[in-house]
Structure formats: structure tokens, C-alpha cells
Amino acid sequence: MDNRKELIIKAAEKHRQLTFDAERYIWKHPQTGYTEWLANEYLIERFETLGYELIRADRDPGYGKIPGFYTDIKTGRPGPTLCIMGELDALDIANHPESVNGMCHSCGHNAQAATVLGIAAALKEPGMLDGLSGTIRLMLVPAEEMIQLAFRNDLIKQGTVSYMGGKVEFMHRGYFDGVDLAMMVHQSSGGDRYDFVCGRGNNGCMAKTITYKGKSSHAGGAPHLGINAQYAATLGIQACNDLRETLQEKDHIRFHPILKGANCAVNIIPDEMVIESYVRGRTIEAMKRENVKFNRALAGAAAAIGCRLHINDKPGYSPEIEDGMFMELVEDVCRDLVGEDRVNFEYDSYSTGSSDFGDITCVMPGVQFSTNGATGTMHGIDLYLSDPERLCMNAVKAQLLVADRLLKDGAEKAKEIVAQYKPRYASIKDFFEDIKAFDMDQEAVLYGEDGSITLRFTK
Ligand SMILES: [Zn+2]
Numbered sequence: 052m053d054n055r056k057e058l059i060i061k062a063a064e065k066h067r068q069l070t071f072d073a074e075r076y077i078w079k080h081p082q083t084g085y086t087e088w089l090a091n092e093y094l095i096e097r098f099e100t101l102g103y104e105l106i107r108a109d110r111d112p113g114y115g116k117i118p119g120f121y122t123d124i125k126t127g128r129p130g131p132t133l134c135i136m137g138e139l140d141a142l143d144i145a146n147h148p149e150s151v152n153g154m155c156h157s158c159g160h161n162a163q164a165a166t167v168l169g170i171a172a173a174l175k176e177p178g179m180l181d182g183l184s185g186t187i188r189l190m191l192v193p194a195e196e197m198i199q200l201a202f203r204n205d206l207i208k209q210g211t212v213s214y215m216g217g218k219v220e221f222m223h224r225g226y227f228d229g230v231d232l233a234m235m236v237h238q239s240s241g242g243d244r245y246d247f248v249c250g251r252g253n254n255g256c257m258a259k260t261i262t263y264k265g266k267s268s269h270a271g272g273a274p275h276l277g278i279n280a281q282y283a284a285t286l287g288i289q290a291c292n293d294l295r296e297t298l299q300e301k302d303h304i305r306f307h308p309i310l311k312g313a314n315c316a317v318n319i320i321p322d323e324m325v326i327e328s329y330v331r332g333r334t335i336e337a338m339k340r341e342n343v344k345f346n347r348a349l350a351g352a353a354a355a356i357g358c359r360l361h362i363n364d365k366p367g368y369s370p371e372i373e374d375g376m377f378m379e380l381v382e383d384v385c386r387d388l389v390g391e392d393r394v395n396f397e398y399d400s401y402s403t404g405s406s407d408f409g410d411i412t413c414v415m416p417g418v419q420f421s422t423n424g425a426t427g428t429m430h431g432i433d434l435y436l437s438d439p440e441r442l443c444m445n446a447v448k449a450q451l452l453v454a455d456r457l458l459k460d461g462a463e464k465a466k467e468i469v470a471q472y473k474p475r476y477a478s479i480k481d482f483f484e485d486i487k488a489f490d491m492d493q494e495a496v497l498y499g500e501d502g503s504i505t506l507r508f509t510k
């Protein structure tokens with residue numbers, strides 16, 4: 052092992068207990084997006100004890116208070132800024148045996164957050180920044196999971212945030228200004244064969260809140276006086292399902308609605324039914340195109356039943372594309388760390404999931420890769436962290452080693468990756484202009500006094 056690698060691994064190992072303790076604490080205190088105050092407080096205290104000065108998202112004048120923060124570690128030599136981030140939020144998954152107040156870290160963000168603390172501690176060890184140029188920005192971001200759409204829409208209305216996703220919100224606030232490249236490690240429950248895995252990217256997504264409004268009445272005695280919003284909603288979902296064969300495989304479109312439940316008793320015709328859904332896809336263009344078809348189907352179903360319909364569409368996350376050259380560097384580091392046969396990087400494989408890391412990859416080169424060490428189903432009630440050594444310590448070591456490779460020798464490799472990267476948008480500002488296309492909040496079916504019906508399923 053060369054001296055540099057040995058120094059970095061020793062620095063990571065020295066703080067293993069700090070990393071493991073953080074992982075357990077955050078697992079036991081799960082909170083969903085934009086409410087992750089306990090994890091936030093825990094990490095802030097430890098970052099400050101390590102001597103870091105933090106830019107806190109709850110103390111930013113001009114913006115609403117949300118969890119999350121970042122700190123810049125300057126090497127003292129000019130060069131690019133590398134952002135390493137971890138996510139804070141849990142999922143609403145009340146049936147998980149270890150859920151707390153209905154929430155659990157069934158996506159493993161507790162491990163990511165702990166990993167970034169481990170990196171922060173290791174970077175304080177003597178010699179860690181020797182020979183490096185540029186800046187390392189360590190960032191803890193809230194709200195990766197795009198859930199609780201009603202709550203998030205309220206936060207947007209109140210002006211607390213402008214976007215559903217934490218990284219997009221952080222971009223909007225300028226916390227990525229001056230960042231040249233970004234990386235993060237997610238957890239995977241992919242078994243024992245590999246320690247590190249990575250695909251080429253993820254679907255993008257947009258968020259839909261679909262509200263059918265009918266009229267309540269006695270379900271037995273006077274159903275003829277009611278308008279059944281539940282039937283309109285299920286008919287709308289059926290119409291969307293019947294469109295599935297018109298979707299093209301290349302676009303990877305996913306539409307997965309959930310009914311939020313009737314707010315009435317069994318002997319009442321339901322007067323309101325809310326559906327939340329995403330439309331996911333490989334490209335923004337495909338998502339825009341297919342979303343119009345889904346909205347048309349949803350509106351047609353409302354008209355068929357004589358129901359009102361309100362559609363609230365919001366931008367979600369952009370398609371994620373890992374930078375090829377950056378990915379090769381990460382793969383090389385991972386192979387060197389755990390052995391070639393323990394690493395599986397697939398350069399042509401795309402997931403139909405989504406992450407707001409996609410928004411980051413629209414404007415700078417980025418890689419999100421995964422460490423194994425969990426068992427069960429991602430987003431499932433059987434998901435547990437089983438091997439913190441593989442899950443957390445591999446992530447700490449690999450990211451430290453990648454940062455070292457990127458920023459050594461005048462940050463030559465980081466500069467090379469930045470130079471060859473082709474952004475999907477010329478600037479973060481252009482990116483925000485484009486995703487505005489998904490913003491729609493309107494009545495989608497208008498009933499005229501003359502009996503005419505107008506469907507308004509586009510902006
Ligand atoms: Zn996740």
C-alpha cells in the first residue's frame with residue numbers, strides 16, 4: 052500500500068466509532084424531508100466539535116428555515132471545488148418494525164449522512180490535505196425522497212422552500228455556486244457479491260397531486276344526488292393504465308399513482324379523492340410528452356363522471372447521468388480498495404428510480420455510486436443495515452481516496468473531468484427556466500352553463 056493510501060485509510064479508521072454512532076443515532080431518529088431536525092442537530096454539533104464553520108440552511112436570511120448545511124475545506128491552493136454530500140431524510144413507512152412515529156430510514160440515508168461525518172473527521176487528521184489543490188465542500192442535504200406532496204406544496208406556498216427536493220432547493224439558494232464537480236454514495240442492499248456498484252444513471256421525475264371533487268350524499272338512500280369522486284379517480288387511473296402500451300420502452304416512463312383515501316364514512320358518496328403520483332422518464336422531453344397524455348386521461352375520466360378535477364404538477368428531479376470519465380476514476384479507486392471482483396460498474400445500465408442528484412448532474416460532472424451492506428428491500432419494511440463496515444467505512448474510504456486522486460497534482464484530474472463534461476444546461480439559471488415547464492396548478496375540467504365541457508389538461 053502506498054504511503055498516501057495508508058494515511059487516508061488510517062485517518063478513516065481512526066473515526067470509525069464516530070461514524071458508526073452517527074449511523075445508529077440517525078437510524079433511531081428518522082424524520083422525513085424538510086423536518087430532519089434531529090439528525091441535523093446531531094451532525095451540526097459534531098461538525099462544530101471538529102472545528103468546522105457551517106453555512107446552515109436554517110440560518111440563511113432571505114430563505115425559509117430548513118435542515119441541512121455545508122462547510123468548505125480549503126486546501127490553501129487554488130483549484131476546483133468538489134462537493135461530497137449525504138442525505139438526511141427518512142421515509143413514511145409505518146409498517147417497518149423499527150419505524151418511529153411512522154418513519155424509518157428504509158433508503159439508508161442514515162448511513163450516507165454518517166459517512167460524510169466520518170469524512171469530515173478524517174480530513175482533520177494531519178497530512179490529509181497535503182499536496183491537494185482546490186476546495187472540498189461537505190454538504191448534508193434534506194428532502195431527497197419526493198414524498199408528502201401536500202406538505203411540500205404548503206411549504207412552497209408559505210415561501211419556506213421553492214422546490215420539492217432538497218438538492219434543487221440548495222441549488223436555488225446558491226449553495227452549489229462555485230462547485231465544479233460532485234459525488235455521493237448511496238446504500239444498496241445488493242447482496243454479498245459486490246462491495247461497490249454503480250449504474251450510468253436514473254430516470255427523472257415530476258410530482259402530481261390530482262384532486263377529484265364530487266358531491267357527497269347518502270350512499271344508500273340518495274346516491275343519485277351525489278357525484279362519486281372515488282369512481283372518477285379510479286376511472287382516471289384505469290385510463291392512464293390503458294395508455295401504457297403507447298409508452299415507448301426507450302423512454303422508461305413510470306406512472307405509479309396512490310389513492311390518498313376517502314375522507315368520509317362508508318355510507319357516504321366520497322366527495323373528494325386525492326391521487327399522488329410521479330411521471331418518471333429517461334428524458335425531460337419524454338416526461339413532458341407523456342404527462343400531457345396522462346393529464347388528458349385524468350381529465351377525461353372526471354368529465355365522464357361529471358366530477359371536478361384539479362391538477363397540481365410540480366417539477367421533480369431531472370434525469371441523472373453519471374459522468375463517464377469521473378465514473379472510471381471512481382471505479383479504479385474502488386477496485387484498488389476492495390479488489391476488482393468486488394466492484395461492478397455498469398456503464399450502460401439505467402435505473403427507473405429517481406434522485407435529485409440528477410439535477411446536479413445537469414450542470415456539473417457527478418457520480419453517485421453505492422456500497423452494499425444492507426439486507427432486505429430498498430423502501431421496504433424488511434430493510435436493515437447489516438454490515439456497517441462495508442456500508443459506511445467503504446464509503447468513507449472510497450470518497451476520501453477519490454477526492455485525493457481528483458485534487459492532487461494541482462487538481463489535474465478534476466480539471467480534466469470538468470473540461471470534458473458537456474452540461475445539459477449552460478447555467479443553473481437556464482436549468483431552472485426549463486423545469487418551470489412542469490409547473491401547473493389549475494382546474495382541469497370546466498363545465499359550461501350550456502352543457503359544454505372543456506378539458507384543460509395543459510398549461
Ligand atoms: Zn435514497
Ligand SMILES: [Zn+2]
Binds near residue numbers: 158196430
Ligand atoms: Zn429512496
